[in-house]
Amino acid sequence: MRFLRLLRSRRKYLAVAVPAGAVGLAGLAGIAALASSGALSWEGALLLAATGAVGAAAAANALLAVVLVRRVGAVSRKVKDIDRRVDAQGRTVVEAVGADRLEMVTALDSAREELKEIDRRVDANGRKVVETVEADRLETVKTLGSTRNELKRMRARVLPEMSAELSRSVAVQGRNDYEQQVAWAELRDHLGAAAFMPPLRGWAASPDVMRVVVRLVDRHGPDLVVECGSGASSVWLGYALRRAGRGRLVALEHSGYYAERSRRLVRDHGLDDIVEIRDAPLTEWSPDSGADGDADEADRPWYDAAAVADLHDIGLVFVDGPPGSTAEQARYPALPVLIPRCASDAVFVLDDADRPDERAVEERWLEEFPELSVEEEQTEKGARVFTRKAL
Known part of the structure; x- marks a missing residue:
């Protein structure tokens, strides 16, 4: 090819x-x-x-x-x-x-x-x-310098005042603690209470105000004592009435939970024949037609009046409730509601009287009920004792 x-x-x-x-x-x-x-x-x-x-x-x-x-x-x-x-x-x-x-x-x-x-x-x-x-950086340095100078001035002016105030507070607290210990020991010795008593102070009434109330029980020998509020104080008052050999206590409690706790305390100390814890929920309160008061009192809550409808000849009222958080001047209605049900020589004891609300309540009671006189008791939280003036 x-x-x-x-x-x-x-x-x-x-x-x-x-x-x-x-x-x-x-x-x-x-x-x-x-x-x-x-x-x-x-x-x-x-x-x-x-x-x-x-x-x-x-x-x-x-x-x-x-x-x-x-x-x-x-x-x-x-x-x-x-x-x-x-x-x-x-x-x-x-x-x-x-x-x-x-x-x-x-x-x-x-x-x-x-x-x-x-x-x-x-x-x-x-x-x-x-x-x-x-x-x-320059601004920070200036600010720090100014702050240091201000701190120096504050130390020179404020620290001595704070130190003095702290010293006063410590001294007052020390005195209060001492007085509460003394009051507790005196109450135990005087009442011959049980070995395990419910604690006082804090939310409960302090020993020093309980000593005031127990002394009034001994002095007046009331047949009926009404307590606004309940708890440890109800047990101590029960022991005071048992020692006095007469009288009974009706405690008003707006909280069902705390009412049951107070009843259990009373039963544990064998005082349910002397102390009665009544359920008294807070309801709208209006002043009686015969009592003086402002028109806006209709909106103030207080214990249900049905809880005290059967009470008469009350000899002593211990006002330690309702709590101040429930309303402004929450304890004011106690006197207008209960004084018509009291004996002529009845005594009202207002606890926590150093608080602004309770001071306002005191002023209103004295203004609206001129027949009352008041005596200040030196206690940790402040206490006022109201009685009718002798005719």
């Missing part, structure tokens, strides 16, 4: 070479015929044939040289064409690389400018931050 392709590609050369070859072969045949007929010796025939062969070879070589020259020319033309193409592509590549390089250089220059601008901004912001911090 390759030979056929070669023959096709060299067809024009074969057109010359084949006739030449045929002529050469015919010459050789003629020389051979002459030698055979004796007209020419075989040596001369061979020499003549050799000479013809050499000429044929020379002709063939010349023909081959022509073919080679032409092939070399074709190859040279192809190489030149390739060189032109390579040169064109190389110029294109160089131009593209040059454009990319120029674009990269431009981008780098732009980036350098942006970095320079960022550096300038950072420097400017840094200076501003430093200036701001320095200004804040």
